[in-house]
Amino acid sequence: MIITIDGPAGSGKSTVAREVAKRLGMRYLDTGALYRTVTLLALEAGLVPDRIPEAATLAAAADIRLEEREHDLSRVFIGEREVSEEIRGPLVSQHVSVVSADPGVRSVLTERQRREASRGDLVLEGRDAGTVVVPDADLKVFLTASIEERARRRQLQLRAQGLELPLDRLVEDIARRDTYDSSRAVAPLRKADDAVEIDTTGMTISEVVQAVCRLAEERRAVPKSAASPGKWPLSRLVRSPCDTFLWRFAYSFLPPLWRLVFRMKIKGREHFPLSGPVLLASNHRSNLDPFFLGVASPRQIHFMAKAELWKIGLLGRAIEALGAFPVNRGEADRSAVRRALELLDAGAVVGLFPEGHRQRDGGLGTINPGVSLFALREGVTTIPVVIQGSERIMRGKRVRLPRVSxxxxxxxDLPRTDLPRAERAQVVAQSLTEAYLTLLGEEGRR
Structure with missing residues (x-):
């Protein structure tokens, strides 16, 4: 089970998450300590405020180790050096938001958190744990409290460390951080749509922990078959929002047939999320590529297809019944963009070919920058996929049956950045190209 606890500074995330993990016999990950430790390293290296992007290198190289304590915050080590008190001092608190907002730092630490979550039975807290880090968590909780209450808690925490700061200054600091955290472009603080909000103002820690544990027990009581994505009868296609009957029907007999005829080899299927919004970005070599992707995928794919197909007799109506939607290539088709975003927001899978046209010679084409509109949308998982062999099916007028993989x-792991649109699109294109080349292996290096 994965539980995420998000909320603004001083809402009690760390204390509550630690106690919930202890009561439920789960592991606890203090994500705030990770960002604070990188902030400390950046301050010591003189990277704040002018060279913050370099902090990502520090984050990747740092040997950060967390040790849980029975009734206190985690002990934090960099190698053998303990920094538990340093990272929670006022200097680090003053700069942690701006360091945490750096895309590189966020990317490194998000990946670390996801690795921990993949091991299961984890409680993690933060500001984007339920929206970005683990959007498919079993239970998402969002803690809030009045700003005065949060400032008072922060004052008590600092006092325990031998520091005394006036309450009005702490109120100002927290208000400033709230504004920054909720308005930043990279993983902003916000409540996930499916999170349970708890206002902890006036509540004791024990009361909040009890409320979260009760929610967790309720989720655990749900049968696994009801909690995990089900499958459609007959076709065994994993249920997903916006599924169409025609796709489910075709999926009941086409996959074994196509796998047999084309001796298909399907790899990396474990990377395909069984729930949540997914952007499937594929290379493009043949008109049959959507069929190969559909056969290989455990969920229905809604393809963005060229509008010209809707002009060929009943073909347009047929592929629309299969969940596809038209896009006018060579122009900014707002209708297609809107439809793609609607599908993603509903939690469906959208498939597109970023090269825009078939590469019949088996090479890679230029990535269309428009893919960044979807790849950078919060909560969307972007899966790169490559098809090999489909370009050899049609050679002139001759039809062949090559092996297709x-x-x-x-x-x-795409950065949610505040870069200009053109630069942001370039980052997405470069990431996709590198992923394609890696997946193509020897063929990609030729």
Whole structure:
């Protein structure tokens, strides 16, 4: 079970998360300590405020170790050096928001948190744990409290460390941090749509912990078959929002047939999320590529297809019944963009070919920058996938039956940045190209 506890500074996330983990016999990850430790390293290296992007290198190289304590915050070590008190001092608190907002730092630490979550039975707290780090967590909690209450708690925490700061200054600091955290472009503080909000003002720690544990027990009581994505009868397709009957029907007999005829080899299927919004970005070599992807995928894919197909007799109506939607290539098609975003927001899978046109020679084309509109959308998992062999099916007028392989890659860790649109699109294009080349292996290096 994975439980995320998000909320603004001083809402009690760390204390509550630690106690919940202890009561439920789960592991606890103090994500705030990770960001504070990197902030301390950045301050000591003189990277704040002018060279913060370099902090990502420090984050990747640092040997950060957390040790849980029975009734206190985690002990934090950098190598053998303990920094538990230093990272919770006023200097680090003053700068942790701006360091945490750096895309590189966020990318490194988000990946670390996801690795911990993949081991299961974890309680993690933060500001984007339930929206970005683990959007498919079993239970998401969002803690709030009045700003005066949060300032008072912070004052008591500092006092325990031998520091005394006036309450009005702490109120100002927290208000400033709230504004920054909720308005930043990278993983802003916000409540996940499916999170349970708890206002902890006037509540004791024990009362809040009890409320969260009660929610967790309720979720645990749900049968696994009801909690995990089900499958459609007959086709065994994993249920997903916006599924269409025609796709489910075709999925009941096409996959074994196509796998047999084309001796299909499917790799990396474990990377495909069984729930939540997914952007499937594939290379494009043949008109049959959507069929190969559909056969290889455990969920229905809603393809963004060229509008010209809707002009060929009943073809347009047929592929629309299969969940596809038209896009006018060569122009900013707002209708297609809107439809794609609607599907993603509903938790469906959207498939597109970022190259825009088939690469019949088996090479890689230029990535269309428009893919960044979807890849950078919060909560969306972008999965790169490559198809090999489909370009050899049609050679002139001759039809062949070559072996076709479909390889899914790991989800792209794309930065949610405040860069200009053109630069942001370039980052996405570069990330996709690198993923394609890696998945293509020897063929990609030729």
């Amino acid at each position: 479909v390889t899914f890659g790991a989800a792209l």
